[in-house]
Amino acid sequence: DYRLTYYTPDYETKDTDILAAFRVTPQPGVPPEEAGAAVAAESSTGTWTTVWTDGLTSLDRYKGRCYHIEPVPGEESQFIAYVAYPLDLFEEGSVTNMFTSIVGNVFGFKALRALRLEDLRIPTAYVKTFQGPPHGIQVERDKLNKYGRPLLGCTIKPKLGLSAKNYGRAVYECLRGGLDFTKDDENVNSQPFMRWRDRFLFCAEAIYKSQAETGEIKGHYLNA
Template identity: 95%
Template sequence: KAGVKDYKLTYYTPEYETLDTDILAAFRVTPQPGVPPEEAGAAVAAESSTGTWTTVWTDGLTSLDRYKGRCYHIEPVAGEENQYICYVAYPLDLFEEGSVTNMFTSIVGNVFGFKALRALRLEDLRIPVAYIKTFQGPPHGIQVERDKLNKYGRPLLGCTIKPKLGLSA
């Protein structure tokens, strides 16, 4: 429940037909006991887009319909009890152009700690061409990087070095 009303009243839209410009996500969802799959799927759509647990005075300033994620299809996972694939469509207007960080923070941010769900996993993600075109890409190609590093014939891997790396407990 979205604090003031059930999520499925706003975010479960089985009649919705996806657009070529929608970002589409498939989540494997295991609801808590007593939570119907429609409510769990709608909760994922809400919590990863515009959902909130209380009424907000700014609700009247924007069109929720324009920005909300929509759980448009749910199917049980074959051979698994109480597991479902919930399909969620997100409008491009919800995301900052050219920002992978913004997209992933929205879609897979705090939704994984949501109490209505026992388990949640992002299984698949379709990013439309319209959104991909907003990414500038690297300023030069892989060959320039290999030449700078003088590394050829193997993958180039990187990681963030954290201050705690290498320290014993």
């Protein structure tokens, strides 16, 4: 019974808590408080059974808490469960870690018939752990040795389907034709028709060749 540990209606949220609002549809016979508590448990410190290692940590400090639950107006057997997560549950500056917990395996939890994340409040304390890009436009200008004008670039098209060799050819033609840089489309990763390493090698060849012919520094942004 998750309600005994993870349903805490008297809890007062903190400014540093990550707050999530889930629309939950419990399985028949599962009380909404149990469903909300199950979401809080499975997305934080909960386990489907009692384990002796629970005594080796402070679950009360790290657990998620379902602190409020209310029915969805006009919808049968649907509820909004509000869950608070302590900041220490998440790695600093990691969107991946945060979403793995909050929208990860909890969506396959068998106590629920349906679940949807409706809203999320990320506190300033967590936002500040994200350092942003390692460098900005000035560093890019320094690397390309381009000042006093906008940088001109493009995305290689078609974004999918080119072989690595033809992709590199397109990069060369763009850079040789006057562009400062080219870039991968976000859909391009390491697909069977163009592996990442092959694309890297042909793009590097295109950059060096265009630099030698134009006397300018060129660049290509690879999607890793």
